[in-house]
Amino acid sequence: MSHSITLADYRAALRTPGATAPVLTSLLGRLPIAMIGLALMLYVQKETGSFAIAGLVSAGELVGVACGSVVQSRVIDRIGPSRPMLVMSAALALLTTAEIAAIEAGAPVAVLTVLGFALGLSQPTVAPASRALWSQLLPAGAARDAAYSYEAISMEVFFILGPGLAGLLVALPWPGTGVVAGSACMIIGSLGFAATPAARGLRPQRTGPRGGMLGAFRAPGMRTVALAALGFGVLIGFVEVGVPASAVQAGAPNAGGLLLSALSVTSVVFGVLYGMRPWPRPMHLRLPALLLGFAGLVALLAVPGSLWGLCLALLLAGCLITPQSTAHSVALDLAAPAGTETEAFGWVVTAVTLGSAVGQSVSGRLVETSGPPTAFLVAGLVGALLAGGLWLRRGTLLPTREPALATTS
Template sequence: MSTHLSRPSYAAVLRVPYARRAFTAALAARLSYGTVAPALLLSVSRATGSWPVSGTVLSLFGATTVFLMPLRASLIDRHGPRRALLPMSALYGALLSVLAVLTWRPGAPAALVAVSAALAGACAPPLGPAMRALWSELVADPGLLQRAYGLDGVAEELLYVSGPALVGVLAGVAPPAAGILLSAVLNVAGTRAFVATSPAVPGTRAFVATSPAVPGPRPVSGGRRRPAGVRGLPAPVAVAVALGVGLSLSCAELLVMAFATERSHDPALVPWALGALSAGSALGGLANGAVRWRTAARVRLCRFAAALGAVLALAGLAPDLWTLTAVMALAGAFIAPALTTAYLLADETAAPGSRARAGAWVNTGVNAGGSAGSLAAGLLIGRFPLSLCFTLVGAAALVTAAAGVVRPRAAGGLPRSSPRPGETVGEPPAP
């Protein structure tokens, strides 16, 4: 795997015109997704007196958020962030405020809470895909774009760590429903600031034409055409690997807890193992972004997924929790690189004007895999030895990596209708 380190740093990403303000605003808005889940869980359980109801409400919210994300992202591609993101954010904030009012005191009607949560999830603005679409337009150099995606991925992971902590602090001085209101304020204010920093519509010719600070069209690395997705969809391998990573990650978290229980370890030690997984992912993401890869994104993606699967398959052989913690840190080192590369591949293979939707499909793959992984782990644990469970989880990641080895033919055997400027219509690059 040929690589070399490049001198431009992560600071160079933030020096790109518009980047710092847009990224800061997007992170503020995306922090709401780190705070809303624990706030919903705590406030609904307190208001209804039922953990099963709370879990159902959270599941409905998550389902509409995840599975309708590509549809919402397509509205951004079609109409631009001002017309699409602002109404979504306003509706989302209003529905979260309704949820906060309903759950502020005990005695909330469970059916009304569930419907409000489902509707709120259906309106959640896809800020991650929108920000990645903007990165793709702002950053001309492919190596710097990889670094931008790496920075974005690591920052997003930290948001999901800091969000629950913020809700915990707020719950000490206010009712849990205050966390839902906080989520609404963060999302609405952050989205408005993000839209204000966007010169025009990311992913469209209008964006490039009206943005003098944008450094021109971004050529695909190697100057050759990537195989296009079908009708604006990204390469199937990007979504498949994202699905496998999400499944492996959620399974691994539950298996770590089962490992600690089976070996009679102190439950308080489990967060250390899960924290090692997140820390490894953050460090791996930073390292991946600092390297200028010469290998094609598709090949790197499959290798990262294969490495993740191999490490997880061996994790069940760990003799104690501390060894398993070290193995989890190693496994985490491949998570952020795999997801970052999946987003890059989705961007490369997206049809013109479909970048936000392509990134949303990868997001959906990760979250759908996470949901399936939780279900799969629940079925495996207790029925099979944990060492075999870890092996099966690793095998799932290996299968998605193997699926990407088979190079797909372009849809209908035809090249993409309008290649980006600077691309050469011809055979795809060799691995």
């Protein structure tokens, strides 16, 4: 069970000796985590005129991120973060260049999608490595929970702020600016993080359960946390396509990015307050309750008839963003087998990213055939169904349960 977190706990965590450099560099490396995919989608949409094609290419990039997150995180658990991040940063620079060249040349959709997948696969996994540092910098307790909460808050701010920046940058004379800016930011931040003493001194976990190809994912509790993260990602994916489409439909296409940024305002404020008094207290009840509540708020986005009304509805929906991501992060202490900290968080990132890929691709079809309100309603229904699945699996996260590898449940 997680501790109640105070502002003093956040201060204690962020002032921990050795934390400043990785905190700052990881912020820069994580800023584009959701920016590159949406920037790519908006770039392709501008060039092709189709949300469906753009959603497919963006989904390819997100699937690449999902696969790369687990593979890279498992490698980091074995050899540390510095060498993998150096290699992947170089790969990201090359593949970003290749994708842009293909878009400008009018390459077939299949080529753009495959290159998008490779681009996503190469993105350095700063977030899982950053979270893993805290288990060595801080002992178990409220300060470490505050550090995990900080990781979740910053992660979700960037999941919302990044798309907002992408929406603004696509309005510039060259619509590919957001893809270049996002990749450059990620490369610089990743290289900086890899060079910090804390990252270079992160001791690899060479012993402990491995669990074959699935690794940490074989633990029943890990699959439950991943399901919660998947549901969250699906809803975010629907919103990230439905909101810009609503702006286009209203005759204000450049407002899409600003509207998405509204989510981050209440996300941060309510996220900090929620961390002080989380509800429901038991984690096995908290995950389904938060996902169900968020599904309902996303469905309400179908109601407003104006962009101002949509903005207010987005502010309301933002209240349940950070509480979910914080719960996912803290739940790993219950669910993840020992020695798999980086990989376990990689699975969370993978689940969120895959969910976003599904949400974006399905939403892209729905907004073209039936309009954004239908997409928001479908998102709410899907979220509610996944919350029901979490409820059925709640027993895998009971506080008395020891994280263990298993092949059943």
